[in-house]
Amino acid sequence: xxxxxxxxxxxxxxxxxxxxxxxxxxxxxxxxxxxxxxxxxxxxxxxxxxxxxxxxxxxxxxxxxxxxxxxxxxxxxxxxxxxxxxxxxxxxxxxxxxxxxxxxxxxxxxxxxxxxxxxxxxxxxxxxxxxxxxxxxxxxxxxxxxxxxxxxxxxxxxxxxxxxxxxxxxxxxxxxxxxxxxxxxxxxxxxxxxxxxxxxxxxxxxxxxxxxxxxxxxxxxxxxxxxxxxxxxxxxxxxxxxxxxxxxxxxxxxxxxxxxxxxxxxxxxxxxxxxxxxxxxxxxxxxxxxxxxxxxxxxxxxxxxxxxxxxxxxxxxxxxxxxxxxxxxxxxxxxxxxxxxxxxxxxxxxxxxxxxxxxxxxxxxxxxxxxxxxxxxxxxxxxxxxxxxxxxxxxxxxxxxxxxxxxxxxxxxxxxxxxxxxxx
Numbered sequence: 027x028x029x030x031x032x033x034x035x036x037x038x039x040x041x042x043x044x045x046x047x048x049x050x051x052x053x054x055x056x057x058x059x060x061x062x063x064x065x066x067x068x069x070x071x072x073x074x075x076x077x078x079x080x081x082x083x084x085x086x087x088x089x090x091x092x093x094x095x096x097x098x099x100x101x102x103x104x105x106x107x108x109x110x111x112x113x114x115x116x117x118x119x120x121x122x123x124x125x126x127x128x129x130x131x132x133x134x135x136x137x138x139x140x141x142x143x144x145x146x147x148x149x150x151x152x153x154x155x156x157x158x159x160x161x162x163x164x165x166x167x168x169x170x171x172x173x174x175x176x177x178x179x180x181x182x183x184x185x186x187x188x189x190x191x192x193x194x195x196x197x198x199x200x201x202x203x204x205x206x207x208x209x210x211x212x213x214x215x216x217x218x219x220x221x222x223x224x225x226x227x228x229x230x231x232x233x234x235x236x237x238x239x240x241x242x243x244x245x246x247x248x249x250x251x252x253x254x255x256x257x258x259x260x261x262x263x264x265x266x267x268x269x270x271x272x273x274x275x276x277x278x279x280x281x282x283x284x285x286x287x288x289x290x291x292x293x294x295x296x297x298x299x300x301x302x303x304x305x306x307x308x309x310x311x312x313x314x315x316x317x318x319x320x321x322x323x324x325x326x327x328x329x330x331x332x333x334x335x336x337x338x339x340x341x342x343x344x345x346x347x348x349x350x351x352x353x354x355x356x357x358x359x360x361x362x363x364x365x366x367x368x369x370x371x372x373x374x375x376x377x378x379x380x381x382x383x384x385x386x387x388x389x390x391x392x393x394x395x396x397x398x399x400x401x402x403x404x405x406x407x408x409x410x411x412x413x414x415x416x417x418x419x420x421x422x423x424x425x426x427x428x429x430x431x432x433x434x435x436x437x438x439x440x441x442x443x444x445x446x447x448x449x450x
Contacts, residue, residue, distance in 0.1 A: 027422070027423065027425065027450055028424055028425070028447055028448065028449055028450065029420055029421060029422045029423075029424060029447075029448055029450055030409065030412075030420070030421040030424050030427075030435065030445060030446070030447055030448070031418060031419070031420050031421075031445070031446050031448055032409070032412045032413065032418070032419050032421075032443065032444060032445035032446070033394070033417065033418050033419075033444040033445075034392070034394060034412055034413050034414055034415035034416060034417065034419065034444075035414075035415075035416065035444075036277065036279075036413070036442045036443055036444055037277050037278050037279040037280075037316075037442065038273055038274055038277045038279035038280070038281055038413070038438070038441040038442055038443060039279050039280050039281070039441055039442055040281065040282070040440055040441035040442065041281070041282040041284055041441075042270050042281055042282070042283055042284065042437050042440075042441060043284045043285060043437075044262045044263055044266055044267045044270070044283055044284060044285040044286050044311065045069075045071040045262075045263050045266055045432040045433075046069035046070055046071045046098065046259075046260035046261070046262065046263060047071075047221075047222060047225075047260055047261050047262060047263035047264065047265070047266075048071055048073050048075055048076065048263060048265075048429075048430050049122075049195070049220075049222045049263075049265070050221070050222040050225045050226070050260045050261050050263075051067070051070050051071060051073075051076055051079075051260045052075060052076070052079050052120075052122040052125060053122070053125050053199040053203070053222070053226045054067055054225070054226060054229055054258060054260060055067065055070075055076070055079050055080070055083060055100070055102065056079075056083075056125045056126055056129055056203060057129070057203065057226075057229055057230065057233065058083065058088055058102040058103065058104050059083070059086070059088070059104055059107065059126060059129035059130060059133055059203075060129050060132065060133060060203065060206060060207055060230075060233065060253045061104070061233060061252070061253045061254060061255050062103075062104065062105045062106070063103070063254050063255030064101060064102070064103045064255040065101070065102045065103070065255050065256065065257075065258075066099065066100075066101055066102075066255075066256070066257040066258070067099070067100045067102065067257075067258055067259075067260065068098060068099050068257070068258070068259040068260065069098050069259045069260040069261075069262075070092075070098050070099065070100050070260055071098070071260070071263065071432045072097075072098075072432050072433075073428065073429060073430060073431075073432055074119075074120075074425070074428040074429040074430075075119075075120050075122065075429045075430065078116060078119045078120040078123070079120065079122065079123070080100075081116055082112055082116045082117070082123055082126060083102070083104075083126070085109060085111075085112070085113070085116065086104075086107055086108065086109045086110065086111075086112070086126065086130065087104055087105075087106055087107045087108035087109060088102055088103065088104040089102070089103045089104070089105075090102050103255075107130065107133060107134045110130050110134050110136050110137045110138060111137075111138040111139070112126050112127075112130075112137070112138070112139040112140060113140060114140040114171065114172075116140075117139065117140040117141070117142050118140065118142070120142065120429070121142045121196070122142075122196065123139070123140070123142050124139065124142045124152055124155060124196060124200065125196065125199055125200055125203065126139060127139045127155060127159070127173060127175065127200060127204075128155070128159065128200040128201060128203045128204030129203045129204065129207075131159065131164055131175050131176070131177065131183060131204060132182070132183055132203070132204045132205075132206070132207035132208060133207060135176060135177050135179065135181070135182075136175065136176035136177070137173070137174075137175045137176075138172050138173070138174050138175075139172065139173045139175075140171060140172050140173075141168075141171050141172065141173065152173070154190055154191070154192065154194045154196075154197035155194075155196065155197045155200045155201070156173065156175075158186075158188045158190070158197060158200075158201045158214075159175060159183070159201070159204065161186045161188055162183040162184055162185070162186050162188075162201075162204065162205070162208060162212070163177055163181065163183055163184040163186075164176065164177055164183060165177070165178075182207065182208060182209045182249075183204055183205070183207070183208040183209065183249075184208060184209050184210060185205065185208050185209060185210030185211045185212040185213075185247075185248075185249055186212055186213075187212075187213045187215075188201065188212065188213070188214050188215070189215045189216055190214070190215070190216045190217060191216070192216075193216060193217070193218050193330040194218060195218040195220055195222065195223065197218075198214065198217040198218040198223055198245070199218075199222075199223065199226055201214060202214070202223075202226060202227065202230065202237070202245065202247060203226075203230075205247040205249055206230050206233075206235040206237075206247060206249060206250065206253060207249055207250065207251075207252075207253065208247075208249035209249055210248075210249055211246060211247065211248050211249070212246070212247045212249065213244065213245075213246050213247075214244065214245045214246075214247070215243065215244045216243055217243055217244065217245050218330060218331065219241055219242065219243060219330070219331050219332065220330075220331040221261055221264060221287075221290045221331070222261070223240055223241070224240050224241045225260070225261045226240075227240035227241075227245070228240075228258070229256065229258040230253070232256040232257075232258060233253040233254055233255070233256050234250055234252075234253045234254050235247065235248075235250060235253060236248035236250070261287070261290075262285040262286060262287055262290075264286075264287065264290040264291050264294075264335075265335065265337045265338060265403075265430070266430075266431060266432075267283050267285075267286035267287075267290075267291060267311075267312070268291055268294045268335070268338045268341070269338065269341050269406055269410070269431075270283055270314075270437075271283060271286075271291070271294065271295070271298060271303075271305075271312070271314040272298070272338070272341045272342060272344070272345050272410060273410055273413060273438070274303075274314040274315060274316050275298055275301065275303045275314065275316035275317065275321060275345055276316065276344060276345045276348060276410050276411075276413060276414045277316060277413050277414055278316040278317070278318065278319075279315070279316055279441070279442070280313065280314070280315040280316070281313070281314055281441060282308075282310070282311065282312070282313045283311045283312045283313075283314065284310045284311045285310070285311050286311040286312040287311075288305075288307050288312055291312075292332060293332060293333055293334045293335070294334065294335070294338055294342075295312075297324050297326060297334065297342065298314065300322060300324045301317060301321040301322045301323075301324050301345070301349070302316075302317030302318075302321050302322050303315060303316055303317055303321070304317075319350075320348060320349060320350035320388065321345065321346075321348055321349050321350075322349065322350070322351075323346065323349040323350070323351040323352055323353040323388065324346070324349075324353055325353060325354045325355070325356075326339070326342055326346075326353070326354075326355045326356070327355075327356040327358060328355075328356070328357050328358050328359050329358060329359075330359070336357065336358075336359040336360060336363060337403050338403070339355060339357055339363060339403070340363070340366045340403045340404045340406070340407035341403065341406060341407045341410055342355065343355055343366070343367075343370065343377070343384060343386060343407060344366075344370060344407040344408070344410040344411040344414075345410065346386045346388070347370060347375040347376075347377070347386055347388060347389060347392060347411065348388060348389075348392070348414060349386070349388035350388055351387075351388055352385060352386065352387045352388065353385075353386045353388070354383060354384070354385055354386070355383070355384045355386065356382055356383045356384075357382050357383075357384075358382065363401075363403075364379050364384055365400040365401060365404055366400060366403075366404035366407050366408065367379055367384060369397040369398060369399075369400070369404070369408055370407070370408070370411055372395045372396075372397055373392045373393055373394070373395045373397065373411050373412075373415055373419065374389055374391065374392045374393040374395075374415075375389060375392060375411070376388075376389055391415075391416050392411055392414055392415035392416065393415055393416055393417060394412060394415045394416060394417030394418040394419040395415075395419060395420075396419075396420045396422065397412075397419065397420070397421055397422070398421075398422045398423050399421055399422065399423045399424055399426050399427070400423075400426075401426055402426045402427065402429050402430045403430075404426070405421065405423075405424060405426040405427045406427060406430075406431060406434070408421050409421060409427075409434070409438075409445075412445075413438070413443060413445075424447070435447045
């Protein structure tokens with residue numbers, strides 16, 4: 027099992043290319059189940075979760091080619107679904123595996139999908155997905171850890187009016203995929219508004235789907251009997267861009283984030299500006315420069331888009347350990363997403379948690395220490411803390427990082443970080 031060893035104190039400086047968004051790539055890969063024609067997806071990041079989704083799709087009949095001369099490009103074709111089961115051994119690795127459920131039912135009339143795994147950051151039930159599919163005419167049974175779903179032979183899923191009781195990115199995506207091949211109109215209300223949702227809708231529209239309202243809280247989809255193949259590009263990863271923006275700030279450095287989209291990062295950039303950072307837009311992306319000296323304390327509450335993203339909460343907490351004063355971070359999305367707190371405290375941070383709120387009192391200096399990653403975003407928060415700490419930090423269980431950050435070590439190293447990945 028690999029580990030990361032880094033020595034803090036270097037101010038990061040240089041350019042970083044922002045990769046394609048994992049959270050956009052995975053649902054886009056699932057669109058291939060809706061058509062028997064070829065899909066060409068571009069700007070696909072090389073990540074563990076992408077590999078897991080590829081394995082899952084190949085297991086149900088998708089042929090996938092990634093030309094060596096075109097890195098970041100995938101050709102996918104599913105002439106026929108040969109297997110409607112998504113097994114536990116693959117699904118347990120990645121939460122987004124549930125996204126094959128809707129397309130499998132919509133195209134083949136049945137599916138057997140293991141209940142998903144992924145990061146242990148709290149209870150993320152799939153009942154929002156299942157209840158919506160039931161409203162569309164699917165018969166659902168939970169048996170021995172699997173979701174078994176079907177519609178009566180010869181029938182299609184039926185369009186329906188569905189109001190999600192909670193905003194859910196995954197449920198919104200799953201039902202958008204399913205509704206694109208359903209009979210009649212589906213109206214989804216209280217849906218997620220993330221840029222990844224818009225990216226998915228734009229791809230489905232290219233495939234022939236009739237969709238309106240994406241980017242708002244209500245989406246209408248007119249189902250089609252069939253969809254065609256198309257070419258589509260994955261948007262830049264706003265979470266990766268936000269992570270590197272925080273890296274510039276916590277090291278008092280300056281980074282140009284090539285490909286970053288400021289409109290997707292507004293809530294994050296507002297917080298960084300309030301802390302004293304300097305941010306400029308240019309023709310290629312964003313330039314972020316950290317404040318000189320201690321950053322100003324900022325209180326944060328996570329919220330569905332366009333609010334502050336939960337996927338940047340851990341990184342921002344690492345940054346707030348360096349403030350002059352005290353900051354408060356409230357987590358409203360996942361109830362178990364403070365597992366990085368004990369590890370940050372091992373490095374000299376002063377963080378106290380009460381229910382869903384963490385109080386961070388700034389310290390003069392973080393100290394390098396051996397720490398352990400607990401989930402994807404917690405992992406990278408420890409990297410950020412290590413970059414700002416005095417001395418050497420060793421981060422164990424970094425396999426979490428491979429699920430969501432492409433070439434993290436080499437990108438940081440190119441900007442002056444003293445960091446290595448070591449086999450143990």
